[in-house]
Amino acid sequence: MTAPQSDADTVIDWCLRLSDGPLSPKERTDLHAWLADDPRRGERLGAALAAWDAVEENADAPEMLALRREALGAVHRAGQRRWLRTPMVSRPVVWAIAAVLLLALSLGSLAWRHGGRDEYRTAIGERRVIALADGSRLSLDADSMVTVAFSPQRRDIVLEKGRARFKVAKDPLRPFAVRSGRNVVIATGTEFSVERLSREVRVALFEGRVAVLRDTPQGQMNEVVRLGGHQLTAERALTPGHEIGLPVSGFVGSVSSSIGNDGWGAEQVSFTSETLVAAAERMNRYAQRRRIIVDPGAADIRVSGVFNNGDVDAFADAIATTFPVDAAVTGEAIRLSRRR
Template sequence: MSRPDLTLIDGGDGVDQQATRWFVRLRADDASEGDRRAWQQWLEASRDHRDAYARVEALWSSFGDFATSPEIGRRIAGASRAPQAAPVQARTARRRWPAAMAATLALLAVGTFAALRLTAPTEAAYRTAVGERRSVQLDDGSRVDLDAGTHLSVRYDRGGRHIVLEQGRAFFQVAKDAARPFDVVTDAGSVRALGTQFEVSHVAGAADVALYEGSVELRARAAAEAPVQRLGVLVPGQQARLSAGRMQMRATTVAAGARPAWLSGRLVFSDTPLAEAVAEFNRYSTNRVVLADPALGAQRVSGVFRGDDVDGFIGALGEVYGIPEHHTANGTHVLGKSP
């Protein structure tokens, strides 16, 4: 395997360059207590200084295993010696120093380094709050749209791309990489894809999967050392539910090549249990909806609503299904007759 070819880049923001200088200097073998005191004074002089230094630290941390590679160590060592150069040479060295560190931090490499970066272990976690949606570009070019109230973690390594959906719902547009499958894992089972578009929704004790493009393989949840149990393969338009080690095909379908309605703020229910519809609305409002009688959760409802219009949803339940509603003192919507 050939050595990465790191490319220097000149320029950049002056404060960021100063932050880079301090970051390198403090990691040099000959960094002194005077250096640390001077750095502390620089840091406390401006909020911009603190923000710039935090950006450099965050960028460095994002490189994980590559941060300790010998090549990067040599570049940092060379950069950290720059202040010790002769006066005339030092001015030139100092101009090059930020660029050298920028190259080390940016790790712009040719050829083999690009492949190494993609296969190095990387981890990240993403969360959305009530009423918040977020779109995330992953390291391999895949995109994930997170619905409100969603928690997921991402780990990429040489063997694959691993997503754990802890709660909520996400829409995945997967970049093709035949050498590294893309797995989305939930408590109820997992979904494997190579290059496709699909949605996974975490519901109580189950996971709903809808395929919009390509194909995905559904798998049962298994212990770490247990063999994989393949449950089936979906084709575009199909939906299925993973639960208790089984795959159940859904009667409803999605439009192949389309996108989930919630990406545009709409919630679509088709013969959906009321308990699930209520859970959908609770993603979007701090004024929660609850059921006075849990048995009411089995009532089937249909309709298209705006996610931020809980009043319209509750009004429709009263008009179409005769389900009454009242408010509590804290603004909670209670569906069904009071006890």
């Protein structure tokens, strides 16, 4: 009799399948069933996929040597596991398999289920990668929250706060819709991010194409953005490597020249002519000690620079030195206000 396969082995199996390319309809059904049995599995598989990518992209980097040694030890301890007996598995792939196993099993649960919807959230300074039931991948930035509801007809995501990046598994018969406020981003198979700020929603496109809609009293309509003195639908204006900003108040958005340093996985964040209020919101996602509060009178000051994630003290000092802004520390907050 064959011993039942452990969750760890199954994580590795799905990681290999998803890395090989799009899943078949039967594989998507099997993955959905496996993930539905335990909400912890989605995050474990997501962590495994993220680690897999890191090992493939940085296999020769010096900092990977210690991980390789630990991974090889796990391989030897595993003995005669089925996935090591496969002739086509090369030694670098074995390192990757062992590494994703180590990382995936070190993580705990992140998912909560509410009325058929899965909820994922991150704390301040925390990032997560989650594998969704259709084979898509969700990367959550710090201090962010999404809810996920999949059905046979639709794949619906709601970004409640923060920022999320989506690598969407192709499924033309089931649209992948991400809602944030009045905005809805729809894709079938592509890679993009959505960020929710107090004044606007930002959509960055890394690959493929998306439709961007807005809820109105007359129904959903195409978002409109300004580009080169003309107004275009967001779908036409948004091309890979670019980002659009959609105002919470108003109806015409804007297109940035490029995504630039989008900060995914980076320890620093850069700003280029960013409003002070938006820059402060991004810094606050990693602020463990104090948070920045921007008074309305200083909110529209445009700032540029590179800062360590969460170093709000250095950020506030730089702003106060460069602009007519006062930085006042009050308890757990730094208030930035225009100098009189």
